[in-house]
Amino acid sequence: MVPPADDETLVAAAQAGDTKALDALLRRHHDRVYALCRRLAGNDSDALDATQEALIAVVKGIDRFDGRARFGTWVYRVATNACLDELRRRGRRPLPVDDEQYRWDDRADPRLPPVDGSVTDRLAVDEALQAIAPDFRACVVLRDLCDLDYAEIAEVLDLRPGTVRSRISRGRSALAQVLGGGGAGPPRPGPGNQVVTGDVQGAVTDD
Numbered sequence: 001m002v003p004p005a006d007d008e009t010l011v012a013a014a015q016a017g018d019t020k021a022l023d024a025l026l027r028r029h030h031d032r033v034y035a036l037c038r039r040l041a042g043n044d045s046d047a048l049d050a051t052q053e054a055l056i057a058v059v060k061g062i063d064r065f066d067g068r069a070r071f072g073t074w075v076y077r078v079a080t081n082a083c084l085d086e087l088r089r090r091g092r093r094p095l096p097v098d099d100e101q102y103r104w105d106d107r108a109d110p111r112l113p114p115v116d117g118s119v120t121d122r123l124a125v126d127e128a129l130q131a132i133a134p135d136f137r138a139c140v141v142l143r144d145l146c147d148l149d150y151a152e153i154a155e156v157l158d159l160r161p162g163t164v165r166s167r168i169s170r171g172r173s174a175l176a177q178v179l180g181g182g183g184a185g186p187p188r189p190g191p192g193n194q195v196v197t198g199d200v201q202g203a204v205t206d207d
Helices: 007-015 019-041 044-064 071-089 119-129 134-144 150-157 161-178 200-204
Strands: none
Touching (some): 007 019, 007 044, 019 044, 019 071, 019 119, 019 134, 071 134, 071 150, 119 134, 119 161, 134 150, 134 161
16 A cells, blocks of 8 residues: 655645645645634634635645745644634634733643543633633644644744743633633633733734
8 A cells, every 4th residue: 555645745746736736735634724723713614714715825825835844834824824814804803901900820731632532621622712812822722732842833923932932821821710720710701801912913923
């Protein structure tokens, strides 16, 4: 049995015009792109729309992929931007909240449950993630769901590694508050109830 071609081989073929290679790449990365968009968007409808936009962006941009990053890392960057664009387009901008209203403990380090975890855990985390501003949410999801390292997340979001580390720490601490790990905790997720401040555009720009 012939082993499946790796991403590098498929990318080279796709850039040369091989539509079957391009289709193989899209199929290979579809589930990971959807999982990322689902956690960032918080609902199936927006996640499906963002996934479609991300895959279209991959098709349109594959000729510009230069191989300096792993193809999977580049796909995550395209998908993250597509999802944040979808949230902006649909008016999902969080309302600003006073940072001093909430306190977080940098020692808290909750991680997202695995994709194959219990349905209850996944639903609770999906809901809690929506209480966190998208710039922090993106860092946490890329680290704990996509298993990217700090350097890869910095590349995906065009941030300094130190900024990534800070946002992950603050995002996880905010998650712990929402999930009951921070005492009385902040309000339940809902419009305008982001635990950590920031706006959608902040996810792809440096501090």
